[in-house]
Amino acid sequence: MRCKILTLLLFLATAAFLAGTVTAVPGTDGVTRSAPADPVPGAEFDVKLTISGERPLVVGIVETIPEGFDFVSTSHTPDQYDVSGQKIVFAVINETEILYRVKASSSGLDTFTGTWIDMLSQKEGSIAGTGGIEEGSTPTPTPTPTPATTPTPEVPGFETFFTALTLVIAGLFVVLLRNKEEGGRVERGTYYLIYW
Amino acid sequence: MVLIGSTVPLTVMPAIATGIPGDDDGNDNITEKELAGNILTYMLGEGDLSLDELRDAAHVYAYWNGVPRTIVDTAERTVTIYKPVKKIVVLSSDGARALRILGDEDKVVGISETIKRHPYYFPEMSQKKSVGTWKEVDWEEIVSLEPDLLITYATGSINADLAAEKLDPFGITVVGLYFYVTDEYEQIFDELEKLAILLEKEEAAEKYLKWHDEYEARVHDFIAGKEKPNVFMTYTGGSIGKIMEIASYGPGAIDYTLCEKAGGRPITEDFSTKYPKVSAEWVLTENPDIIILKSGDVFGGWDNETEPADLIAQMMVGKNWDDINATENNKIYAVPWSITNGLEHIYGEVLLAKICQPELDIDPTEVYKEFLEDFLRVEYPEGKVLVYPLLAT
Amino acid sequence: MPELKINGREKSAEIKAEYKKFIGRKILFISSTFILIIFIAGIAATLGPYQISVIEVYSIVWHGIPKILQNLDFILSHSFKDFSLTYFTKEESIIWFLRLPPIVMAILAGVGLGIAGTTMQGVVRNPLASPYTLGIASAAGFGAALAIILGAGFATGQNIIIAANAFFFALCSSFIIYGISRYKGVSPETMILAGIALMYLFSAMTGVLQFFGEEKAVVGVVYWMFGSLAGATWDKLFVMFIVLIICIPLIMLKSWDLNTLSTGDERAKSLGVNVNRTRVVCFMLASLVTAGVICFTGTIGFIGLVAPHMCRMIIGGDNRYLIPASGLFGAVVLLSASILARPPIAPSFIPVGLVTAFLGVPMFLYLILRKRKGYW
Numbered sequence: 001m002r003c004k005i006l007t008l009l010l011f012l013a014t015a016a017f018l019a020g021t022v023t024a025v026p027g028t029d030g031v032t033r034s035a036p037a038d039p040v041p042g043a044e045f046d047v048k049l050t051i052s053g054e055r056p057l058v059v060g061i062v063e064t065i066p067e068g069f070d071f072v073s074t075s076h077t078p079d080q081y082d083v084s085g086q087k088i089v090f091a092v093i094n095e096t097e098i099l100y101r102v103k104a105s106s107s108g109l110d111t112f113t114g115t116w117i118d119m120l121s122q123k124e125g126s127i128a129g130t131g132g133i134e135e136g137s138t139p140t141p142t143p144t145p146t147p148a149t150t151p152t153p154e155v156p157g158f159e160t161f162f163t164a165l166t167l168v169i170a171g172l173f174v175v176l177l178r179n180k181e182e183g184g185r186v187e188r189g190t191y192y193l194i195y196w
Numbered sequence: 197m198v199l200i201g202s203t204v205p206l207t208v209m210p211a212i213a214t215g216i217p218g219d220d221d222g223n224d225n226i227t228e229k230e231l232a233g234n235i236l237t238y239m240l241g242e243g244d245l246s247l248d249e250l251r252d253a254a255h256v257y258a259y260w261n262g263v264p265r266t267i268v269d270t271a272e273r274t275v276t277i278y279k280p281v282k283k284i285v286v287l288s289s290d291g292a293r294a295l296r297i298l299g300d301e302d303k304v305v306g307i308s309e310t311i312k313r314h315p316y317y318f319p320e321m322s323q324k325k326s327v328g329t330w331k332e333v334d335w336e337e338i339v340s341l342e343p344d345l346l347i348t349y350a351t352g353s354i355n356a357d358l359a360a361e362k363l364d365p366f367g368i369t370v371v372g373l374y375f376y377v378t379d380e381y382e383q384i385f386d387e388l389e390k391l392a393i394l395l396e397k398e399e400a401a402e403k404y405l406k407w408h409d410e411y412e413a414r415v416h417d418f419i420a421g422k423e424k425p426n427v428f429m430t431y432t433g434g435s436i437g438k439i440m441e442i443a444s445y446g447p448g449a450i451d452y453t454l455c456e457k458a459g460g461r462p463i464t465e466d467f468s469t470k471y472p473k474v475s476a477e478w479v480l481t482e483n484p485d486i487i488i489l490k491s492g493d494v495f496g497g498w499d500n501e502t503e504p505a506d507l508i509a510q511m512m513v514g515k516n517w518d519d520i521n522a523t524e525n526n527k528i529y530a531v532p533w534s535i536t537n538g539l540e541h542i543y544g545e546v547l548l549a550k551i552c553q554p555e556l557d558i559d560p561t562e563v564y565k566e567f568l569e570d571f572l573r574v575e576y577p578e579g580k581v582l583v584y585p586l587l588a589t
Numbered sequence: 590m591p592e593l594k595i596n597g598r599e600k601s602a603e604i605k606a607e608y609k610k611f612i613g614r615k616i617l618f619i620s621s622t623f624i625l626i627i628f629i630a631g632i633a634a635t636l637g638p639y640q641i642s643v644i645e646v647y648s649i650v651w652h653g654i655p656k657i658l659q660n661l662d663f664i665l666s667h668s669f670k671d672f673s674l675t676y677f678t679k680e681e682s683i684i685w686f687l688r689l690p691p692i693v694m695a696i697l698a699g700v701g702l703g704i705a706g707t708t709m710q711g712v713v714r715n716p717l718a719s720p721y722t723l724g725i726a727s728a729a730g731f732g733a734a735l736a737i738i739l740g741a742g743f744a745t746g747q748n749i750i751i752a753a754n755a756f757f758f759a760l761c762s763s764f765i766i767y768g769i770s771r772y773k774g775v776s777p778e779t780m781i782l783a784g785i786a787l788m789y790l791f792s793a794m795t796g797v798l799q800f801f802g803e804e805k806a807v808v809g810v811v812y813w814m815f816g817s818l819a820g821a822t823w824d825k826l827f828v829m830f831i832v833l834i835i836c837i838p839l840i841m842l843k844s845w846d847l848n849t850l851s852t853g854d855e856r857a858k859s860l861g862v863n864v865n866r867t868r869v870v871c872f873m874l875a876s877l878v879t880a881g882v883i884c885f886t887g888t889i890g891f892i893g894l895v896a897p898h899m900c901r902m903i904i905g906g907d908n909r910y911l912i913p914a915s916g917l918f919g920a921v922v923l924l925s926a927s928i929l930a931r932p933p934i935a936p937s938f939i940p941v942g943l944v945t946a947f948l949g950v951p952m953f954l955y956l957i958l959r960k961r962k963g964y965w
Contacts, residue, residue, distance in 0.1 A: 056258035060235040060250075080232040082240060089239035091232035093257075117247065119235065119254030214674060271747075331812050332819050335687045336637040339679075352805065353812055357748055361822045365673030365686040471801055 027121030028053035031061060033114060033129045039104040044072055047112070049090070049098040049127065058119040059092040061127070065112060068105025075099045214367060216264060216278045217245055218253035224278075226253055226262045252279035259396070267390040270350035270383060271357060271372035277394050283343040285327060286311065287354055290375035291347040292318050293539050294388055297404050297571045298397040306341045308333070317574055330354065335362045345394065346370045377450045377541050379470065384539065404571055408542045411563060412457070415549045418556050419459030425552050427460035428484035428522070431533070432491040432507065442479065446472045451490070451536050458548035460486065476515040486551060487522040489530045497532045497582040504530035504584035527551070530584045540567045543582075550587055560587070615910040618903060622917040626696060629924045633695075634688045636931060641680055649684045653677075669823070690821035694885070695927045695941075696920040697829050698818070699892060700837075701882040703919025706893030707900075707912050708840055708875035711847040712868050713777040719894035720879035723784030723872075724762045726888045727791035729880060732758030733887070734795045734810040738802035748820065751813070752884045759880035762787050767869060775865040780872065816889035816942030818927055825885045832881030836874045837916070843871050844908040851906065889942040892919045895949050902956050922949055 028051050035047040051059055065071060065086050074081055076098050080091040090098055114127035218234040219226045231253055237243030238250050245253070256262060256279060266276045285306035286292050292311045295301050301320050306327045315322040327337045331353040338346065346368055348359050356372025363370055371394065373387040385405060392401035429445050429452070445452040446467035455462045463482040464472060491507050498504050507530050512523075522528050529551060535544030547560040560583070565576045634646040641649075656676055657664065664672045673682045705720035713722070720726075732754035740750055762784075769783045770776075799807045846867040849857035854864045883889065896919035897911065904910055926944040 058231065058235070058254035058258055060239045062239045077232070079229050080236070082236045084240055087240065089236050091235035091239075093228055093232060117239070119251050120258055122251075214671070332817065334638070336639060336683055339683060339687065340638045351747055352809055355747060357746070358820060358822075362687065364668075364670035365677070365682045366679070367674050469801060471803060473800065 027118040027123055028057055028059050028116070030125060031059070031114070031116040031127045033063075033112060033127050035112065035129075041104055041106050044101055044103045047100050047102060049100075049114075051092055051096045051098075051116075053096075055094050056120060057092060057094050057096070060117045060119060061090040061092060061098070061114060062116075063088045063090070063100075063112065063114040063127070065102055066105065068107065070103040072101040072103050074101065214278065216253060216256050216262075217249035224264055226257050228257070231257045249279075255280050265393055265396075267371075267393055269356060269372045269390065270374055270387060271355065273356060273360065273370075273372060275369060275371045275394065277345070277369060279344070281344045281395055283341065283345075285338050285341060285343040285346045286321070287328070287333065287346070287348040288330070288375065289314060289318075290538055291373065292321055293572060294373070294375045294391055295321070295347075296573060297388070297539060298392055298395055298400045300395050300397060303395075305343055306338060316577070317572060319574070328354070338363065339366050339368070343368055347391070348372060349374055375539060376537050377454075379448055379450050379453075381450060381453055384541075388539070404539075407566070407570070411542050411546055411558065414558060415458065415546060415556070419549060419553055422459055422553055424459055424461040425485035426463050426482065426521075427455050427486045427488060427548075427552065428463050428479055428482065429455055429488045429490065430511070431489065442474050442476060444472055444474050446470050454536050454541065454545050455488075455548055455552075458545050458552055460548060460552040476517065479515075480517060480520060483520050485521045485525070485527060487517075487528040488548070488551070489528070490533050490536070491530060496534070496577060497580040498584070499580065501581055501584055504581060508584070526585070532582065535582070539571075540564065543567060547583055547587075551583075554588065611905070612910075615904045615907075615914070618900075619910065619914050619917060622914065622921060626917060626920050626924065629921065629928070630692050630696065633692050633924060633928050634684060636928065637683070637688060639680065639683055641684065645680070646684060646688075649681050650689070653681060653685050686823075690823060690826060691818040691927060692924065693826050694818045694821035694829070695924045697826065697833060698882045698886050698889060699896075699918075699920030699923035700916040701829070701833050701878045701919075702889065702893040702923075703896035703900075704837055704840060704912055704916040705875040705879045705882075706895075706919070707897040707908065707915045708847065708871050708878075709893070710897055711850060711908055712872045712875065713780055714851060715777060715781065716898065717894075718781070719890075720875060720883075721888070721890070721893065723766055723780060723876070724787030724791060725759045725876055725879050726883060726890075727788045727795065728762035729755040729759040729883050730810075730814050730888060731791040731795045731798075732756070732884075733813045734798045734802075737809045737813065738798045738806045752825065756880050756884035758791070759884065760876065762791065763873060763876035763880075767873060770869065775868045777868075780868075812940075813887045815940035816883075816887040818886060818941050820885065829881055829885055833878060836878045836881075840871060840874050840878075841909070841912060843867060843874075844912050847871060847908040848906075887942065889923065889945060891942075891945045891949050892922055895953050896922060899953065899956055 030052055032050045032052070033047060034050070036045050039045045047063075049061065049063070051057060065088065067086060069086070071083050071088055074088075076090060076095075080093065081100075082089050088100065092098065112129065115124065116127060117124040215222055215224060216226045218230055220230050220233070234243060234245055234250060234253060238245060238247070256264070264276045264278045266274060269275050282303060283305045284295065284300065284303045286295060286304055287308045289308075289310045292301075292304075292307065295304060296318070301318070304321045304324055307318075307321055307324045309326055309329045311318050312322050312326045325337070325341060327333050327341070330349075333354055346359055346363060348354050348356055348370065350356050350372035356370050359372075360370040371391070373391060375384060375387055377384050385408075388401045388404065389398075392398045430442055431445075431451075444464050444467075445455075445462065446464045446469050447462075449470040452462050452464065452470075463479070463484050464474070489508060489511055491504075508528055512528075517523050531544070531547065535541065535547060537544075543560055543564040546556075546558050546563045550556050550558065550560050564582060568574055568576045631643050631646055634650075635641055635643050657672075660672060660676060663675070667675075669686075673686060677685065702720055706718075709718040709720055709722060710716060712718075715722075733751050735758075736747075736751040736754040740747065765787060766780055766783045770779055773779050795810070799810060802810070846857070846862045849860050849862045850864065850867060857864050857867075879893070897915040900911055900915040900918050904914055923941070923945060926948050927941050929948060930939045930941045930944045
């Protein structure tokens with residue numbers, strides 16, 4: 001018992017130490033974007049997203065780059081980003097910085113918008129811009145995935161089958177009883193004698 | 197029938213709903229790649245996971261090393277939690293006390309009638325939906341509360357096996373834990389640790405166990421080498437007053453064990469049954485130094501001294517015990533039933549030790565107070581009679 | 590019965606016509622009871638915290654069967670749990686896994702106890718006989734108590750162990766009676782007296798267990814003896830169904846012989862019936878049915894005693910009709926009781942075994958008072 005408890009205490013102490021951040025408020029405090037204030041039209045430039053907060057960190061980010069701008073590359077882990085149209089999505093796991101490169105449109109200046117959802121807390125928000133590029137005023141609405149619908153086959157013959165089965169069973173009982181009675185051994189109202 | 201036939205859709209695509217959300221290959225381990233992939237599809241507005249499920253996946257990845265948490269409960273069932281427990285239905289007051297010790301009472305969505313009847317000890321929990329009694333519950337009511345976890349006894353009318361048979365089809369995890377002291381003394385500590393693992397409350401369990409072990413060690417060290425008084429323990433179970441049948445505890449019964457731990461020598465030590473019945477005459481010949489009568493409500497003590505005094509008086513009727521040591525030295529005590537049974541049983545152990553070895557420098561009442569205030573987090577109810585007659589401090 | 594004045598062939602023809610009429614009435618009674626069961630079951634399945642209408646209930650049941658049959662391989666390779674989580678909506682799971690099992694159990698138990706009661710009454714030629722008369726209930730209770738009190742330590746498979754023990758001891762008691770009857774001759778008196786002796790023996794043994802048992806386990810035993818449908822699951826129902834589906838047709842085959850027994854052993858023998866054999870076979874079959882039912886439900890009283898009497902008042906004493914009728918009628922009574930056992934203000938339940946008595950006794954008394962002369 002004592003030994004067990006000691007082992008447990010040791011284990012728990014280690015666990016508590018390792019998971020020290022669980023007791024602190026988990027998750028990110030916010031995400032900020034820094035990019036050149038005045039990108040040269042048609043030129044490539046770097047955008048930096050900074051995720052503030054203690055590890056562990058798991059955050060999902062959607063960046064919407066302005067029309068006419070093109071995504072070029074990112075130093076982020078290949079499995080952890082995706083591009084769809086003007087949207088760049090990042091899965092941020094235990095990292096505090098993302099760098100990505102875009103090519104500005106010929107007109108140059110425009111507005112970047114972005115939202116983040118913290119996966120380890122209930123927090124979410126829009127990405128605050130620093131360093132010149134305007135902060136997105138309208139955050140992308142939280143995507144709501146639609147549940148997959150499934151085809152619905154019908155089994156029309158079944159009730160017919162079941163009804164038939166019931167009738168057959170009922171019929172069997174009746175036939176069974178009729179057979180017995182045709183043996184001529186039956187009298188109606190065979191009353192029991194009171195024995196006791 | 198054709199009309200009815202068209203109303204309910206049939207699903208054909210199998211999609212196993214158990215397991216860690218986002219564990220795409222179903223190997224019960226969510227990797228960084230799987231988590232990232234699911235976050236990306238979600239952020240693009242695609243994918244099957246809801247935000248809640250995604251957050252559960254992230255939690256499992258970040259805090260559980262990506263693998264589910266598994267214990268073996270007291271009903272010898274393997275219980276696995278694939279995502280953080282957010283809603284709990286608890287069917288025993290013993291389990292409810294464990295939840296308060298772990299600090300997870302706010303997760304409780306459903307309770308049993310016993311918990312409802314004790315708002316003093318369970319201020320939040322007693323307000324929740326009651327789903328039944330110890331002997332019968334409304335399974336559908338439980339399903340409608342959509343809990344992640346059901347805590348019930350390992351055996352009994354609503355045992356874990358039965359509960360699992362009923363609730364498995366709804367993906368509700370069942371854990372069978374007693375949280376009262378069974379004849380296997382260590383079990384209750386294991387149970388608390390196990391529940392703590394499922395609820396990620398290891399620290400709270402550790403705090404309780406440390407508190408318990410400290411007192412136990414102090415009692416253990418104190419009684420070492422001391423002479424052990426002869427103790428007769430009995431309880432009211434409808435048998436008091438019947439001269440021929442007095443209930444006691446034999447070796448193996450938990451009260452017997454606690455009495456030994458508390459530095460007493462139970463006079464039933466040669467018995468082979470756990471719950472023997474003895475005669476008044478036999479007790480007389482054994483001449484115990486101390487008699488302990490266990491009785492009363494499950495929770496707390498008596499409201500006045502008349503009740504325990506009456507119980508002792510009833511017990512003495514027709515017993516001819518006037519000449520035994522316990523009577524001569526006024527060492528006949530009435531104690532509430534709960535003190536040796538629940539998570540507060542260390543109070544019972546200290547109390548018994550104090551009765552057996554009065555020089556022990558621990559005040560049992562303080563122990564009980566600590567249990568209520570530090571662990572159940574309710575105010576100590578002044579004026580409760582926790583032992584009669586009162587011990588000299 | 591109308592007075593018959595005509596002689597000869599005309600009389601015979603009239604009797605036949607009369608007889609046919611009565612047969613018709615019996616079949617009408619049986620079939621309407623059958624429909625009544627489906628109707629009450631439908632109502633019972635709508636009761637619960639989730640609002641599911643009668644139509645939806647029937648629909649879910651209709652479509653559940655092909656769904657289960659189509660996916661049998663999935664169920665076998667995975668489990669019912671995975672099947673439910675994968676293929677069923679929540680409403681479907683509620684109907685199939687929470688509401689249907691107690692309903693089906695009420696039907697099976699009602700059928701079993703009703704039929705066992707009729708058979709027992711026929712076997713011992715005594716209106717006071719019930720499935721429990723010959724000590725079966727107390728033997729089953731002892732078996733359950735043994736498992737609950739001594740087996741409190743082992744938790745794995747406890748529900749099955751309790752049921753198996755109850756079943757085993759119930760059959761033990763009937764084998765003892767069988768043995769005594771073989772030795773002493775198979776007369777109703779021997780059987781009843783042996784049964785009463787065994788009842789006391791097993792009750793005393795249960796008492797001893799309770800006396801030395803732990804408080805919580807003792808309470809569990811008392812509760813088991815009240816009888817309840819709450820523990821119903823499909824695997825238990827499967828076992829119960831197998832027992833019934835084997836025994837009931839066999840009892841039906843013996844129903845004519847049971848009729849002859851009621852006229853007295855001598856007359857039955859003169860009609861070519863092996864009286865001893867019939868008595869023993871029917872008694873063992875009825876015991877098996879009773880054991881198969883009460884090992885899962887606990888002691889549900891009254892139905893086995895009263896369902897046969899009620900049906901006898903309505904359709905007469907011909908066992909060939911009386912046996913199926915009292916089975917179905919037993920199901921009706923138990924099913925209705927299970928609805929009443931669940932008052933609108935959940936969660937307060939009354940054990941169904943108690944409700945059957947409260948429901949059945951007034952009905953029973955009414956029938957006795959209404960009937961002018963002795964029907965037995």
